[in-house]
Amino acid sequence: MNQNKMIHTSGDFSPEEVRLANRNPGMALELMAEDITPVGMHYQLNHFDIPLIDEKTWTLEVNGLVRNTLKLSLEALKALPKHEMIVTLECAGNGRANYEKRKQSMPWFNEAVGNARWSGVRLKEVLRESGWEDSVSEVVFTGADQGLDHGIMHYFARSLKLEKALHPDTLLAYEMNGQPLPVQHGYPLRLIVPGWYGVASVKWLKSIELMDHPFDGYQQAVNYHYRQNPDDPGKPVDEMKLKSLIIPPGIPDWYTRKRFLNQGKVQLSGRAWSGQGRLEKVEIGIDGIWKEASLGKELGRYAWRQWFFEWDAEPGEHIIQSRAFDQDGNYQPDEPEWDESGFGNNMLHSIRVHVDDG
Amino acid sequence: MNQNKMIHTSGDFSPEEVRLANRNPGMALELMAEDITPVGMHYQLNHFDIPLIDEKTWTLEVNGLVRNTLKLSLEALKALPKHEMIVTLECAGNGRANYEKRKQSMPWFNEAVGNARWSGVRLKEVLRESGWEDSVSEVVFTGADQGLDHGIMHYFARSLKLEKALHPDTLLAYEMNGQPLPVQHGYPLRLIVPGWYGVASVKWLKSIELMDHPFDGYQQAVNYHYRQNPDDPGKPVDEMKLKSLIIPPGIPDWYTRKRFLNQGKVQLSGRAWSGQGRLEKVEIGIDGIWKEASLGKELGRYAWRQWFFEWDAEPGEHIIQSRAFDQDGNYQPDEPEWDESGFGNNMLHSIRVHVDDG
Structure with missing residues (x-):
């Protein structure tokens, strides 16, 4: 077909x-x-x-x-x-x-x-x-x-x-x-x-x-x-690919969903999971500079896992990204891998934020 | 603004x-x-x-x-x-x-x-x-x-x-x-x-x-x-305008949500409500010919009310519509009344169905 x-x-x-x-x-x-x-x-x-x-x-x-x-x-x-x-x-x-x-x-x-x-x-x-x-x-x-x-x-x-x-x-x-x-x-x-x-x-x-x-x-x-x-x-299509998502920090604009926050320490968090290899680590990118997040407790073999990352937010526009790695060396790609039906898109997650000096 | x-x-x-x-x-x-x-x-x-x-x-x-x-x-x-x-x-x-x-x-x-x-x-x-x-x-x-x-x-x-x-x-x-x-x-x-x-x-x-x-x-x-x-x-914007909706009959096509059913007797049903005047009746239109539906029991002053309508479906393409009337003589319009922000659109509800001779 x-x-x-x-x-x-x-x-x-x-x-x-x-x-x-x-x-x-x-x-x-x-x-x-x-x-x-x-x-x-x-x-x-x-x-x-x-x-x-x-x-x-x-x-x-x-x-x-x-x-x-x-x-x-x-x-x-x-x-x-x-x-x-x-x-x-x-x-x-x-x-x-x-x-x-x-x-x-x-x-x-x-x-x-x-x-x-x-x-x-x-x-x-x-x-x-x-x-x-x-x-x-x-x-x-x-x-x-x-x-x-x-x-x-x-x-x-x-x-x-x-x-x-x-x-x-x-x-x-x-x-x-x-x-x-x-x-x-x-x-x-x-x-x-x-x-x-x-x-x-x-x-x-x-x-x-x-x-x-x-x-x-x-x-x-x-x-x-x-x-x-x-x-x-x-x-x-069978096992879920490796993936991570970010809890959008700060507060949103109603229509664009762009995020706004004040400068200073921000606790970023999110979840990561895989139905294939076991999760090894999550990295957080701030304007393209990547550092490792800490991982929360395991909820079970098939459950997502929380990650945490402290960010010292400076005024201006930023892009926050997350990508997960598994123990087999797989990680989330920067761009979607092509699929005819749009299945299994596990590209890294990106969020735009505006940090105020207020 | x-x-x-x-x-x-x-x-x-x-x-x-x-x-x-x-x-x-x-x-x-x-x-x-x-x-x-x-x-x-x-x-x-x-x-x-x-x-x-x-x-x-x-x-x-x-x-x-x-x-x-x-x-x-x-x-x-x-x-x-x-x-x-x-x-x-x-x-x-x-x-x-x-x-x-x-x-x-x-x-x-x-x-x-x-x-x-x-x-x-x-x-x-x-x-x-x-x-x-x-x-x-x-x-x-x-x-x-x-x-x-x-x-x-x-x-x-x-x-x-x-x-x-x-x-x-x-x-x-x-x-x-x-x-x-x-x-x-x-x-x-x-x-x-x-x-x-x-x-x-x-x-x-x-x-x-x-x-x-x-x-x-x-x-x-x-x-x-x-x-x-x-x-x-x-x-x-305050009180809800008079409205009615149809439970889509038959079965859907996944993407278009168009409806398919077999010829013969079909029990149509749906709900009607108003935050303004009291509901008086619901009319069902089959290809533009309108007849009155029967009303189910009242669930309370502020609750929607079910309506029922038996339709003898003949093979072909049909449009099913519903419109409610209140005791003050108001009824749902054929087209949306213009509003700058898209509020309060209570135009009648229309559903396209295909009836098979199977």
């Missing part, structure tokens, strides 16, 4: 992009001061309409190449051992709006991220109950949300390789931050694939199918691929 | 407008199926950064021309009689993006609305404790959120005439939908002015000042005025 149909060549945005932004909230970056993102502030990316599900009649069906087809109520799922994790989720399209030339889709600048406490049952506990044929290689997760994309009608669905599905941290979550899943985050049940971009964590789960061949659904086989050009077969 | 500085003359949107949309979520219209909007789905319009307040050190100060200056803890406020109301709030800028020529600001299409259960203490109970001088005419509410707008640095602040402040339904809310106020809705305390556009309901309240003259703060005296042109002194 031609992913190049909707390349947009100006700095301006279409009404369709703005309509998507009206429906799909980001996390205001100042909320990164909180270890756990409050429920109503976590980013959302809802491809189709949010389905309103009655938990009394809802069941999770587990079918396909299984030994026992299952129909599990929420109560039955809650009777299984409970597992909890703190997980940072980021949309694969976060940063898309920073490309001058980009596919028309949800226009995220930086806000498509959040960090929450997810609780539920390990997927492998459920698959242990269903069992599976020896030929099974892939597990497909289908949500209750339905629509069209590039003319293809489908329920939103994604798959994992069997090995990943059986990973002890692949979760079927029924709670977020200690409360029942909010409707916009997949009530009553959501898959959580920690370390991967949010698209893998299918919401409003209605069925799990075990298969002996690769899943060819649109969101798996066509969409959510890194591509250099429309003819590129592409590489699936 | 010249409100005309930032008139935008194309159908496209600026990066600054999209940045605002990333931070300021709307309510996905399918959530209108719920009487009460879930906390994380209610629209937000945050002018500046969201302040993170510690309720242990926070107090509400009541000062100015009072007999007793007060410093009230949240505990002290909760000790006063509790009052609860179901209130629909809409942003005065909702519909701004539907103007072709518009002030550059938050680009709302239709989603800046929500209906919640707000609980707290009547403002008049607090003012009874402070008392006031005979000369008092106006009450100013200041939030903890600070920033610049058109070069003017200020804490967000708005005022009410004393009579409106003493109205038994003017509320200091500390709960939303039975839970402590979420941070994005003004934790720990928010003014609620039912029937008025959301701007009046100041969040993150830190002080209330009683004055003997009109408040000249930017958000009161300059911004949030209806103006025909930049030189127009304008008329303050």
